[in-house]
Amino acid sequence: MIHATSWIAVLVFLFFAGSVIGISFYLGARAKSASGYFAAGGGIHWFVNGIAFAGDYLSAASFLGICGMIAFFGYDGFLYSIGYLAGWIVALFIIAEPLKRLGRFTFADALDNKFNSRGIKLAAAISTLVVSCFYLIPQMVGAGALVQPLLGFPHYVGVIVVGLIVTTIVATAGMVSTTWVQFIKGSLLVALCAAITVMLMFRGVTTKPTDANGKEVQILRHGVPAATVTDAAGSTVLSEEGPWQGKPYVRVQDAAGVVTVWRKEGALLSEAQTLTVLLDGRKLANGRPRGKGVGEADLLPVGYASKLPGGVEKTGPLNPVSFITTMQDSEVILWGSDKVAEADGSMTTVYYQKPTPGSDFMAPGSSPTFKKVRSEKFFDKLDFLSLMLALFCGTASLPHILIRYYTVKDQLSARKSTVVGIAAIGFFYVLTLFLGLGAMTSGALDVTDSNMSAPLLARSLNELLFAVLSAVAFTTVLGTVSGLIMAASGAVAHDLMTNFLKIKMDDFQKVRSAKIAALCVGALAICLGIMFQKMNVNFLVGWAFNIAASANLPALVMLLFWKRTTKQGITAAITVGMIASLGWILLSAQAYKDVYGLDPANAIVPFSQPAIVTIPLGFLVLVVVSLLTPRPEAKPACVAG
Amino acid sequence: MASLDFKTPVIREQEDAMVVAHNTRIGLVLFAIYVVFYGGFMALSAFWPEVMRKPFAGGANLAVVYGFALIAAALVLALVYMRLCRKSK
Numbered sequence: 001m002i003h004a005t006s007w008i009a010v011l012v013f014l015f016f017a018g019s020v021i022g023i024s025f026y027l028g029a030r031a032k033s034a035s036g037y038f039a040a041g042g043g044i045h046w047f048v049n050g051i052a053f054a055g056d057y058l059s060a061a062s063f064l065g066i067c068g069m070i071a072f073f074g075y076d077g078f079l080y081s082i083g084y085l086a087g088w089i090v091a092l093f094i095i096a097e098p099l100k101r102l103g104r105f106t107f108a109d110a111l112d113n114k115f116n117s118r119g120i121k122l123a124a125a126i127s128t129l130v131v132s133c134f135y136l137i138p139q140m141v142g143a144g145a146l147v148q149p150l151l152g153f154p155h156y157v158g159v160i161v162v163g164l165i166v167t168t169i170v171a172t173a174g175m176v177s178t179t180w181v182q183f184i185k186g187s188l189l190v191a192l193c194a195a196i197t198v199m200l201m202f203r204g205v206t207t208k209p210t211d212a213n214g215k216e217v218q219i220l221r222h223g224v225p226a227a228t229v230t231d232a233a234g235s236t237v238l239s240e241e242g243p244w245q246g247k248p249y250v251r252v253q254d255a256a257g258v259v260t261v262w263r264k265e266g267a268l269l270s271e272a273q274t275l276t277v278l279l280d281g282r283k284l285a286n287g288r289p290r291g292k293g294v295g296e297a298d299l300l301p302v303g304y305a306s307k308l309p310g311g312v313e314k315t316g317p318l319n320p321v322s323f324i325t326t327m328q329d330s331e332v333i334l335w336g337s338d339k340v341a342e343a344d345g346s347m348t349t350v351y352y353q354k355p356t357p358g359s360d361f362m363a364p365g366s367s368p369t370f371k372k373v374r375s376e377k378f379f380d381k382l383d384f385l386s387l388m389l390a391l392f393c394g395t396a397s398l399p400h401i402l403i404r405y406y407t408v409k410d411q412l413s414a415r416k417s418t419v420v421g422i423a424a425i426g427f428f429y430v431l432t433l434f435l436g437l438g439a440m441t442s443g444a445l446d447v448t449d450s451n452m453s454a455p456l457l458a459r460s461l462n463e464l465l466f467a468v469l470s471a472v473a474f475t476t477v478l479g480t481v482s483g484l485i486m487a488a489s490g491a492v493a494h495d496l497m498t499n500f501l502k503i504k505m506d507d508f509q510k511v512r513s514a515k516i517a518a519l520c521v522g523a524l525a526i527c528l529g530i531m532f533q534k535m536n537v538n539f540l541v542g543w544a545f546n547i548a549a550s551a552n553l554p555a556l557v558m559l560l561f562w563k564r565t566t567k568q569g570i571t572a573a574i575t576v577g578m579i580a581s582l583g584w585i586l587l588s589a590q591a592y593k594d595v596y597g598l599d600p601a602n603a604i605v606p607f608s609q610p611a612i613v614t615i616p617l618g619f620l621v622l623v624v625v626s627l628l629t630p631r632p633e634a635k636p637a638c639v640a641g
Numbered sequence: 642m643a644s645l646d647f648k649t650p651v652i653r654e655q656e657d658a659m660v661v662a663h664n665t666r667i668g669l670v671l672f673a674i675y676v677v678f679y680g681g682f683m684a685l686s687a688f689w690p691e692v693m694r695k696p697f698a699g700g701a702n703l704a705v706v707y708g709f710a711l712i713a714a715a716l717v718l719a720l721v722y723m724r725l726c727r728k729s730k
Binding site for chain 1: 661665668671675679683686687688690693694696704705708709711712715716718722723726728
């Protein structure tokens, strides 16, 4: 869909961005010491830190990706919400206290506290950089996805704008400004999503949705007798030749020469939408040149219930429970897609209607990502189990989350801020199910882009709300990206340069090298964001969790609970966990399909999510290498197990 | 609340080994409880997906109720943990 530029959104965003940059410069003059730059001097109030946890964690993927996945496929997107939140249990109960006790600025500090090993420092720093980069990609892709409807600029402009703003924020005042950006963003995001959910409950569900101005959304025809379409005056049915042969479609050309595509369902036909990319790059939408002018067409917004309980047309206001049960008992038109390569080199994507009962999409296994949980084969279920394990174990291994524990003064504050974080994040994830299902029936979805579902839902309610939500979503990207760049710059300046390479630096030089590192990581993030434009952001975050959990969790846990752990064991576990999970991902069916454009059937590894294999592998390597290397000196253990 | 630029000097906390051991034990017990609860959800979704479709509380199916319960349980256990943890003198 082509989205009109919303100047209110631009103004709101400029206001947010201007405010955070202003705060950064104001604070930058005061964050000169290394402790001030990396950990905000350890003096952040626990409540601010708790909301900043939410601001750091609720990334573009959480917000755009999960809502989009629920809006397009139903309950399966909510599985990510559950997994992302459950991960905080590992962080709070297992990792937070010892990490805070053992470390100073980075997570490598904590791992290395007992051993003072250069190997651990190097491995931990590289793992921090790899995880941060993998996590950065979906954030930057999300920024690009947002800027198109906001400004009408291409994807790369969004990526560059976010990259520049964030790098400025981090390079000026480090953790201090990062904290305030995350605090502002976390509170805005949760409050706004709660407000939208309340509006959704008042609106209820309808089979004839309207836009924000009260105009009825055009409903594409479904279950029409074939003769009504094929025998219409002036219409010609095109023969099923070439790539269309054997496909379940009927192509009908009208008197003006415009071709529309219908999907066969027995003797009935349903209207499909098509987007054709011609060899010269021009695009056709539903058979006409794509655009908003005369003689041009665009894909129509979709997303509506086709049957509501009791056969009503409109439910009226609902409460949260009746909203869920209404969705379970309704039938909604979801959309599938199919690609057809024409003989002249053009590529047509057909988007077709899939009437789906709520009993189906409100249970696990309705999306392509998790459909295998409904398979009878045990092996098919491993992908799902592996992802849920990665989400559970990944949160507590994400370097940009871990460094937040160094910004509060003591253990009690660390615990309190985690509880505040869990409350804010948990509340937000509960809202994602309502937002996603609301978007599913909002009549505003862009069939080509699931990531736009939440902002478009807001647009269906109110134009101003869309503007504010888009601006907040953009700020969402700023908050998470600043945390990631902060973690990466700490890994370079503190772990690699000061501790591994033993470069003698005073406080001022150390802060300066961290700022230069932040600039470099920012530039890299911009490049990656442009390269990975087409990937689903939520899936990419799943990968980052896999790598973080496989590389970092075995080392963190065993260091705390097994006294026989040696420095060689830790270094080996991080290295093997990181390489194995990264390698597995790059050889998976999903990478074949989305990254290389190859046939996923040829992928070497049997499923796409490696955690179920690579986390145990990390533990195994750590145990074996530790047993093969000399016992660590009898220094008092850091934690009583 | 601390000042905006967090310049208040912070003294590193001194922890008592007994307190550390106590808090670690509490953390592990609560963690085990949640793992069982989360594991149950994973197992049901993967091996008995049809059970997840069954209406459970207030007409909402088990998948939705269990999902919300997992989120709520995380907060409840976190509050219990905070209550039970001891603070170093």
